Amino acid sequence: MNHFLDLWPIPAGELRSILDNAKSRKAARAGLPKGAADKDAPLGGHTLAMIFEKNSTRTRVSFDMAIRQLGGTSLIISASDSQISRGESIEDTARVLSRYVDAVMMRANRHADVEAFAAAASVPVINGLTEKSHPCQIMADLQTLEEAGLNLKGARIAWVGDGNNVAASFIHAAPKFGFSLAVGTPAGYEPNAADVQRARAEQGRIELFRDAAKAVAGADVVVADTFVSMGDKDADKRLQDLAPFKVSGELMRRANGGAMFLHCLPAHRGEEVDADVIDGPQSLIFDEAENRLHAQKAILEWCLKG
Ligand code: CP
Numbered sequence: 232m233n234h235f236l237d238l239w240p241i242p243a244g245e246l247r248s249i250l251d252n253a254k255s256r257k258a259a260r261a262g263l264p265k266g267a268a269d270k271d272a273p274l275g276g277h278t279l280a281m282i283f284e285k286n287s288t289r290t291r292v293s294f295d296m297a298i299r300q301l302g303g304t305s306l307i308i309s310a311s312d313s314q315i316s317r318g319e320s321i322e323d324t325a326r327v328l329s330r331y332v333d334a335v336m337m338r339a340n341r342h343a344d345v346e347a348f349a350a351a352a353s354v355p356v357i358n359g360l361t362e363k364s365h366p367c368q369i370m371a372d373l374q375t376l377e378e379a380g381l382n383l384k385g386a387r388i389a390w391v392g393d394g395n396n397v398a399a400s401f402i403h404a405a406p407k408f409g410f411s412l413a414v415g416t417p418a419g420y421e422p423n424a425a426d427v428q429r430a431r432a433e434q435g436r437i438e439l440f441r442d443a444a445k446a447v448a449g450a451d452v453v454v455a456d457t458f459v460s461m462g463d464k465d466a467d468k469r470l471q472d473l474a475p476f477k478v479s480g481e482l483m484r485r486a487n488g489g490a491m492f493l494h495c496l497p498a499h500r501g502e503e504v505d506a507d508v509i510d511g512p513q514s515l516i517f518d519e520a521e522n523r524l525h526a527q528k529a530i531l532e533w534c535l536k537g
Pocket residue numbers: 286287288289290291360368495496497
């Protein structure tokens with residue numbers, strides 16, 4: 232069963248072919264209205280269910296449009312008005328939904344719940360963000376960087392701010408795609424140590440810094456994300472602790488000339504990034520957001536067609 236829960240278990244060659252398929256599908260439908268299906272409509276007759284335990288704009292709309300463009304249909308389930316919020320088990324929910332739909336995308340508070348769902352389901356399950364990772368986001372990010380001309384092999388990407396779920400998926404991607412990752416965080420906000428250890432064991436080049444300027448030195452790409460993720464309780468402390476890791480124009484000038492800027496969005500201008508950077512010429516954020524659609528179409532096709 233092709234679940235897309237994290238990048239770890241997926242061979243590098245398969246991830247490469249997912250990215251290539253995302254790019255060729257995107258090119259093949261150029262000029263079509265967004266609601267029109269791709270000519271080959273490979274997932275005709277398939278339905279994707281999406282379960283949301285947390286808010287979403289991009290993931291929700293891009294997956295909805297993705298399955299439609301592949302010829303299928305979607306349905307959206309808010310955890311709060313399903314029986315999940317009244318205590319029905321994840322496993323029973325997974326078994327029942329597997330009888331109705333062809334694949335499930337889940338955005339969950341607890342990563343362990345997505346894993347439990349996948350273990351009980353008899354259809355492919357996709358992680359649409361948990362507190363631990365956001366693998367779909369990273370596929371879109373890598374597509375965006377390649378389209379902008381970056382050769383991922385040997386490139387240097389700097390992550391600045393909180394060592395959070397999105398940072399984790401960058402760490403997982405580093406050994407798969409051959410880029411080196413410099414992570415700059417304050418003490419106490421480092422990425423998951425087991426992720427770093429595993430990436431290094433798989434020949435990933437991961438460097439950790441306690442200084443934003445050191446992290447971005449020599450970087451081809453600078454990546455920021457919110458300082459307060461969904462589910463974080465200590466917003467005031469985080470904003471204070473992470474303030475020195477804001478991506479400003481001055482910090483961008485310490486990266487390589489013409490370095491690209493990414494942010495998965497939603498953004499908080501003036502907190503984790505200044506407006507002149509995120510709205511400036513080095514920023515790729517709207518191509519990045521668009522590529523959620525294209526990357527996820529390739530993920531859906533991989534899940535359902537191998
Ligand atoms: N980047 C991202 O996942 O956005 P949403 O929270 O809007 O889905």
